[in-house]
Amino acid sequence: AVLHITHASHFNPGGWPLTIGDDVIVGHGAILHGCTLGNRILVGNGAIVNDGAIVEDEVIIGAGTVVPPGKRLESGNLYVGNPCRLLRAVSDKEREFFTYSPGNYVKLKDQYLAEASGDWRNDAE
Template sequence: MVRAFEGVTPTLGEGAFVAETAAVIGDVVLGPGSSIWYGAVLRGDVAPIRIGARSNVQDLSMVHGTTGLSSTTLGEEVTVGHRVILHGCTIGDRVLVGMGSIVLDLAVIETDVVLGAGSLVTPRSRLESGWLYLGSPAKKVRRLNDGDRAMIREGWMAYVDLSARHR
C-alpha cells in the first residue's frame, strides 16, 4: 500500500518495488531500483524518510522518525534485513543491517558497514566506515574484508533481481 498522509504522497523512483502488504505512507522517497518487502512499514507521517537507489527494506521491518528530532535516511545499495527497526537514523551507502537489529534516533552508520543480526545501535551513536559491528549495544569487532564487501554487494544485487521477479 502506498498512500498519502496530510496531502503528502510518497515518491517512487523508476523501477522501485513496493510489495502488496507493505505500507509506504506520507513523506517517503524511494530511489530507483529500491524495494520494500512484505509487511514492512515506512511511516513518513511525523518525519521524512529517504531510501537510496537499489536499497532494500525486507519483510516486517519498521522505518519511522521522531517529530521535530529525527528523520530517517538510507544511502544507496543498503540491505535492511527482516524485522529491523530503523528509527530516526542515518545509514550510509553499502551497509548491511542484519535481521532483527534496532537502530535508534540520531544514530549514524557510515558507509561500508556490516551490522550483525540482533544488534542494537543506541541513540546518537556513530558506527565508523569499514567495520563489522555486533551486539547490544553494537561494538566494533573487526575491519571488513573482501568477503564482507562481496556479501554486501551480492545482497543488494540479489534484491534488485528478486524485486523484478515479484512484479
C-alpha cells in the first residue's frame, strides 16, 4: 500500500493529512492520499482514496474502487467502482469481519515474533 499526505502550500493552504482509525485493513496495492478513515474499515486491493475524502466507520471500499477527492462515504455501506458509488449496506457477516481480521493480523504478528525470538539474526552470518 502507498500512504501519502499532501503538504500545505499556496495551492492547498491546509494540506491534507492522512488519518487512519482503529481496526482498518488496507489491501495490497491500495493508495491512500490525504484522507480520513474512521474505524472498522476495509480498503480493498488496488483501491484509491483521494485527498480530502472522508470514510465513516464500518465501510467497505471494494477492490479497484476510486474514491474522488472530497467524497464522503457514509457509515455501514459498501462502495464500488470508478468513481465510487454506493452498492448496498454492509451485511451482518461482513460486520463481523471488521473485528476478526485485524485481530487475526495481530495474532499472526505475535506468532512470527515468537518464532523469531531465538538467534535468528545469526542465521544470516
